[in-house]
Amino acid sequence: MSIDDSPVVLAYSGGLDTSFCIPWLKQQLKREVITVTVDTGGIDKKHADILQDRAFKLGAMQHHIIDAKKEFFHKVIKYLIAGNIRKGHLYPLCVGAERGLQAEKLAVFAKNNDLNTVAHGCTAAGNDQVRFDIALRTLNPKLTILAPIRDNNWARKEQLRFLKKNNLPISKNNSSYSVNRGLWGVTIGGKETLTSIDSIPEDAWPLSANAFNRNLPETNHVIGFEQGVPTSLNNEKCNPVLLIEKLEELCRSYAIGRGIHLGDTILGTKGRVAFEAPAAVTLIKTHRELEKLVLTALQIKTKELLAPMYGDFVHEGKQLDLASRDIEAFFESSQRRVTGEVKFSLKPGNLFITGVTSPYSLMQASSGLYGEKVGEWTATDASGFSKILSLSGSLQSIVTRKLEKEL
Numbered sequence: 001m002s003i004d005d006s007p008v009v010l011a012y013s014g015g016l017d018t019s020f021c022i023p024w025l026k027q028q029l030k031r032e033v034i035t036v037t038v039d040t041g042g043i044d045k046k047h048a049d050i051l052q053d054r055a056f057k058l059g060a061m062q063h064h065i066i067d068a069k070k071e072f073f074h075k076v077i078k079y080l081i082a083g084n085i086r087k088g089h090l091y092p093l094c095v096g097a098e099r100g101l102q103a104e105k106l107a108v109f110a111k112n113n114d115l116n117t118v119a120h121g122c123t124a125a126g127n128d129q130v131r132f133d134i135a136l137r138t139l140n141p142k143l144t145i146l147a148p149i150r151d152n153n154w155a156r157k158e159q160l161r162f163l164k165k166n167n168l169p170i171s172k173n174n175s176s177y178s179v180n181r182g183l184w185g186v187t188i189g190g191k192e193t194l195t196s197i198d199s200i201p202e203d204a205w206p207l208s209a210n211a212f213n214r215n216l217p218e219t220n221h222v223i224g225f226e227q228g229v230p231t232s233l234n235n236e237k238c239n240p241v242l243l244i245e246k247l248e249e250l251c252r253s254y255a256i257g258r259g260i261h262l263g264d265t266i267l268g269t270k271g272r273v274a275f276e277a278p279a280a281v282t283l284i285k286t287h288r289e290l291e292k293l294v295l296t297a298l299q300i301k302t303k304e305l306l307a308p309m310y311g312d313f314v315h316e317g318k319q320l321d322l323a324s325r326d327i328e329a330f331f332e333s334s335q336r337r338v339t340g341e342v343k344f345s346l347k348p349g350n351l352f353i354t355g356v357t358s359p360y361s362l363m364q365a366s367s368g369l370y371g372e373k374v375g376e377w378t379a380t381d382a383s384g385f386s387k388i389l390s391l392s393g394s395l396q397s398i399v400t401r402k403l404e405k406e407l
Contacts, residue, residue: 007032007061008146009110010119011102011132014051015178016171017121017149020159022058023168024148025119032061033119036109038102039065040072041183041241057169066105069183073240075101076314077184080280082228082331082338083307084288085314091261091273092280093314094185099128100319103135110143119146124153130266131317138320177204183244185257185277193272196262200274207248207276211255211348218347220354221250223286225342228335230283244279251278254346266316282351286342289353294337294360303334 008025012018012035022033035055037043043051048065055063076097079085086092106118118136122129129150136145148154163170177190177200186206192198203209224232230243238246251257257278265271291300310327313319340358344351368375374382 004117005031006115006117007034008117008119009106009113009115010035010060011106011121012037012051012055012060012063013121014054014171015121016156016159017123019054019058019169019171020154020163021119021121021148022055022060023166024162025146026059028148031117033059034062034064034113034115035060036106037063037065038098038105039067039069040098040101041069041245042181042186054169054171059168064109066109068101068105069241070239072098072101072183073244076319077240077244078229079310079328079331080184080314081230081283081287082335083303083310083327084284084291085307085311086281086284087311087315088261088263090259091263091275092185092257092277092284093311094275094277094280095180095182095187096127096131097184097314098182099131100135100314100317103132104139104320107136107139107143111140116142117144117146119148121149122147124150125267127266127271127315127317134317135320179206181206183241184280185275188274188276190274193260193274196270196272199260204274205255205258205276207252207278208255208258211253214253214348216253216348218345220343220345222341222343223247223283224340225287225290226339228287228331228338230287244283247279247282251282251346251351252276254278254351255349256346256351257281258349282344285351286344286353287338289356290340290342290358291338293340293356293363294358295334296362299334302330306330 008029008031010018010021010025010033012022014037018035022035025031025033037048037051039048043065051065052063080093080097110116110118120129120132122132129147133145133147136143160170177188180187188200188204188206190200190204192200221234223230224235230240231237233243233246257280258276260272260274262270262272291303295303306327310324310331313321313324313327318324337358337360339360340356342353343355344353366375368377377385
C-alpha cells in the first residue's frame with residue numbers, strides 16, 4: 001500500500017487553531033502543508049500580508065489567498081437579503097454563512113492541484129466543523145478531511161505550549177474574546193456568551209465600542225435597490241460589496257446591528273454569540289420595507305414561510321442541497337419588482353425608516369386612500385365584502401349555539 005505524501009490543503013484564518021495545525025500536521029503526517037485563506041470580507045492588504053508572513057514562519061510550503069467577496073455576495077448574501085433572513089428574528093447569519101463558499105473554494109483548489117486531503121481547525125464543540133465537513137463531502141466525496149483540533153481534543157493551552165516548545169510564532173492578539181469578521185458582519189465570543197446571564201462589556205464590541213458616549217447628531221440617508229439588489233447609497237452608485245463596506249462604516253458609528261443571539265446549534269445544544277452587523281441589519285430592514293410596498297400579500301406570506309427554512313439550510317451547512325436552489329429560484333422571481341429607494345435616519349442605537357418609493361408601488365396603484373376614501377370599490381361593495389367575510393364566523397356561532405342547547 002502506497003503512502004500518501006502529497007501536501008495537505010489547510011483552511012487558514014491565522015488564529016491559534018489553524019496556526020497550530022501547520023507544524024502539527026507536518027510533524028505527525030510528514031507531509032507539506034499549503035495554507036489557503038478564502039477572503040469573504042474583513043481582510044485588508046495589511047492583514048493579508050500578516051497572514052502570509054505567519055503561515056510561512058509556521059512552516060507552510062505555500063500560502064494562497066482567494067478573493068471571494070464578490071462571489072459571496074452573489075451566491076449567498078443576495079439571497080439572505082431577498083429572504084430578509086435573521087435567525088431567531090435577530091441574527092443575520094454573519095460569519096457562518098461564509099463557510100459553504102469557503103469549503104467550495106478549498107475543494108476546487110485541491111482538485112485543480114491534484115490534492116486529496118483538506119484540513120480545517122474547527123473544534124468538536126461548534127457549528128463550523130459540521131458546515132465544513134458537509135460541504136466538502138458534498139463537493140468531493142473522495143476527499144480526506146482532517147480536523148486535528150477536533151479529532152485530538154486539543155485545548156488552547158496545549159496548542160500554545162506546543163508552539164512555544166518549537167519556537168514558533170504566536171499571535172500577538174491576547175484578547176479574551178474570539179472575533180470573527182467577514183463582509184456580512186462580526187461575531188464575538190467570550191466568557192459572557194458561554195452562559196445566558198450577561199452581555200459582553202462595552203469595550204468588547206469591535207465596531208462600535210462607546211458609540212453611545214459620542215452624542216452623534218441624527219443623520220438622514222437613502223439606499224437604492226434594483227430587483228432586490230442594493231445598488232446605491234446616498235445617490236452614489238456602487239457595486240454591492242463596496243456598498244456593504246461603506247454602509248458598515250457609516251452605521252457602526254451609531255451602534256446599529258448590535259445583538260446577542262441565543263439559539264439552537266447544529267449539534268442540538270443551545271448556544272449564544274454576540275454580533276455586530278450594521279450593514280446587514282440596515283439592508284434587511286430597508287429591503288423589507290421596500291418589499292411591503294411592491295409585493296402582494298401572498299408573495300410576502302409565501303416568502304415568510306420559505307425564508308426561515310433557507311436560513312436554516314445556510315446555518316446548518318446545507319447550502320449545496322438542491323432544495324436551496326429551489327428556494328433561491330422563488331426568491332429571484334419575487335425580486336423582479338423590488339426596485340426603488342428607501343430613506344432612513346440614524347441616531348445612536350436607532351435606525352428609523354422615514355419613507356419608501358418605487359415605480360412598482362402597489363400603494364400608488366390604487367385610487368383609494370386607506371382610511372380616507374374608496375377607490376376601485378364602492379361603499380356598498382365594502383359592506384357586502386364585510387358580510388361575506390364574516391360568513392364563516394356566523395355559521396360557527398349557529399352551530400355552537402345548537403350544541404349548547406343540546407347539552
